[in-house]
Amino acid sequence: MSALLDVENLRVTFPTRTGLIEAVRGVSFSLGRERLGIVGESGSGKSQTGRAIMGLTPPQAEVTARTLAFDGIDLLAASPRDRRALRGKRIAMILQDPKYSLDPVMSIGRQIVETLRTHERVSRAEARDRAFAMLEAVQIRDPSRVFDLHPHEVSGGMGQRAMIAMMLIAGPEMMIADEPTSALDVTVQLDVLGILDRLVSERGMGLIFISHDLRLVSSFCDRVIVMYAGKVVEQLKASELGRAQHPYTRGLLNCMPKIGTDRHPLPVLDRKPEWAA
Amino acid sequence: MTSALSIDRLEVIFDRFRALKGVSLEVQSGESFGLVGESGSGKSTLLRAIAGLAPAASGTITVNGKKLGVRRDKAFYREVQMVFQDPYGSLHPRQTVDRLLQEPLAIHGFADGEKRIIRALDEVGLGTGFRFRYAHQLSGGQRQRVAIARALILEPSILLLDEPTSALDASVQAEVLNLLEEVRRRRKLTFLMVSHDLAIITHMCERLMVMQNGEAVENLTADDLVQRHVTKDYTRNLLRASDGFVRA
Numbered sequence A: 001m002s003a004l005l006d007v008e009n010l011r012v013t014f015p016t017r018t019g020l021i022e023a024v025r026g027v028s029f030s031l032g033r034e035r036l037g038i039v040g041e042s043g044s045g046k047s048q049t050g051r052a053i054m055g056l057t058p059p060q061a062e063v064t065a066r067t068l069a070f071d072g073i074d075l076l077a078a079s080p081r082d083r084r085a086l087r088g089k090r091i092a093m094i095l096q097d098p099k100y101s102l103d104p105v106m107s108i109g110r111q112i113v114e115t116l117r118t119h120e121r122v123s124r125a126e127a128r129d130r131a132f133a134m135l136e137a138v139q140i141r142d143p144s145r146v147f148d149l150h151p152h153e154v155s156g157g158m159g160q161r162a163m164i165a166m167m168l169i170a171g172p173e174m175m176i177a178d179e180p181t182s183a184l185d186v187t188v189q190l191d192v193l194g195i196l197d198r199l200v201s202e203r204g205m206g207l208i209f210i211s212h213d214l215r216l217v218s219s220f221c222d223r224v225i226v227m228y229a230g231k232v233v234e235q236l237k238a239s240e241l242g243r244a245q246h247p248y249t250r251g252l253l254n255c256m257p258k259i260g261t262d263r264h265p266l267p268v269l270d271r272k273p274e275w276a277a
Numbered sequence B: 001m002t003s004a005l006s007i008d009r010l011e012v013i014f015d016r017f018r019a020l021k022g023v024s025l026e027v028q029s030g031e032s033f034g035l036v037g038e039s040g041s042g043k044s045t046l047l048r049a050i051a052g053l054a055p056a057a058s059g060t061i062t063v064n065g066k067k068l069g070v071r072r073d074k075a076f077y078r079e080v081q082m083v084f085q086d087p088y089g090s091l092h093p094r095q096t097v098d099r100l101l102q103e104p105l106a107i108h109g110f111a112d113g114e115k116r117i118i119r120a121l122d123e124v125g126l127g128t129g130f131r132f133r134y135a136h137q138l139s140g141g142q143r144q145r146v147a148i149a150r151a152l153i154l155e156p157s158i159l160l161l162d163e164p165t166s167a168l169d170a171s172v173q174a175e176v177l178n179l180l181e182e183v184r185r186r187r188k189l190t191f192l193m194v195s196h197d198l199a200i201i202t203h204m205c206e207r208l209m210v211m212q213n214g215e216a217v218e219n220l221t222a223d224d225l226v227q228r229h230v231t232k233d234y235t236r237n238l239l240r241a242s243d244g245f246v247r248a
Helices: A046-056 A080-086 A108-119 A124-137 A143-148 A155-169 A186-202 A212-222 A239-244 A246-252 B043-051 B076-080 B096-108 B113-123 B140-152 B170-187 B198-204 B221-226 B232-243
Strands: A007-017 A020-031 A035-039 A062-064 A066-072 A091-094 A174-178 A204-210 A223-226 A231-237 B003-016 B019-026 B032-036 B056-063 B078-082 B158-162 B188-196 B205-212 B215-219
Touching: A007 A046, A020 A231, A035 A046, A035 B096, A035 B232, A046 A066, A046 A091, A046 A174, A046 A204, A062 A143, A080 A231, A091 A155, A108 A124, A108 A143, A108 A155, A108 B140, A124 A143, A124 A155, A155 B043, A186 A212, A186 B232, A204 A212, A212 A223, A212 A239, A212 A246, A223 A239, A223 A246, A231 A239, A231 A246, A246 B170, B003 B043, B003 B188, B019 B043, B019 B056, B019 B188, B019 B215, B032 B043, B032 B076, B032 B198, B043 B056, B043 B078, B078 B140, B096 B140, B113 B140, B113 B205, B140 B170, B158 B170, B170 B198, B188 B198, B198 B221, B198 B232, B205 B221, B215 B221, B215 B232
Parallel strands: A035 A204, A035 A223, A091 A174, A174 A204, B032 B188, B032 B205, B078 B158, B158 B188
Antiparallel strands: A007 A020, A007 A062, A007 A066, A223 A231, B003 B019, B003 B056, B205 B215
């Protein structure tokens, strides 16, 4: 299997008043046409890993890597222009909360059309038709109505579907989803995940699913990377999560309350300094 | 057993929107009661209406046998305190922890502030080292501990908990839930807890009410939920959703 994405020794460093903060410290993995989960707590560097791949690291931060290649293209050596061409076209990203990640003063339809026409030369009418088709693909029942709505007029679940539609319309080969369902209600969460799952497998895309919820990720992904303090502490198949070796992974699994188990008090993580070493 | 909190056909109306449509509820003294539902189900509004933060259009709220009027008096807040969802928004950013904890003491005219602050910080596992720090110098879990200390410092008998851990990481959530259980046991508190997470509610509460669109769907015991003895489809859906994603 030739890898879609190769990451080797990725580092993201932020300069601060009190010195350098290393948010990502030597992360390596590769992604094929599969679903890969990246799990960790806040501050573990999981989002910064996704953003570095997408090229959305804030300008003051420094990104280095031995390899950071998408389909053979060296992302760190690519010009801003080349990266712009990739971003949205071949690599797409879904963010956590549609309330903040959609443009509030633009109708949903126009935002979707904008993405498409940035990357492809299509007529206005064709762009509109494709946007309708895409909205239908994310199970929005009345695409022509939603097309003209603004983000504040739709629910969170609907907004996130619109976001998925927007990200998929240019036909990307790889998608980074950063906590795509954390802002949604549990039942809506499953609908959105179902849509994402179907589209990703139908189109044979590679997916990086970033989340703090280890159990959700393991039910959705093929493979899971567990991050702690900017490093990968464990990589394993989602189906083998029960056999996780690292105490951090096990701690994360154990500390969540579960229906049907009666554990008082809940086990808590006993953080060891050597995990971050 | 006496009832700590009794709510009868409570209505809350915002402009013309009926956020609560005649909800009734009975919480016994010393009990931990859960409210679950999706966003917009009215679970937080119910909590806020009890605390006096949302206007009750009709219906009655009775706390420890005393019927509440439109305005809440000081004695009410000695009995009932609330912990909010977002520890980043509920602590004053320009006040030290000490100042934050002094506020309720000053309002209620306590003389032994010093002692109470030290004890409250100890109780939530922070220690006096945190006393003169600002909220931005604390992590999310530590902030929520401060918010709990602030609620406990007046020695209330009822705590209203509005998604107290949903802004926290799973491991920190476990610590805060353990802390809440511990203070409840030690002080024999009554909890009314809102969460969208069924697992947290079954872990923390003995009984619960499922809500949807401002109405009660059904009342269950935590045991019913564990055994999956539920009668309404809505609850069944919530249960299925909390099992995680299943590939079709």
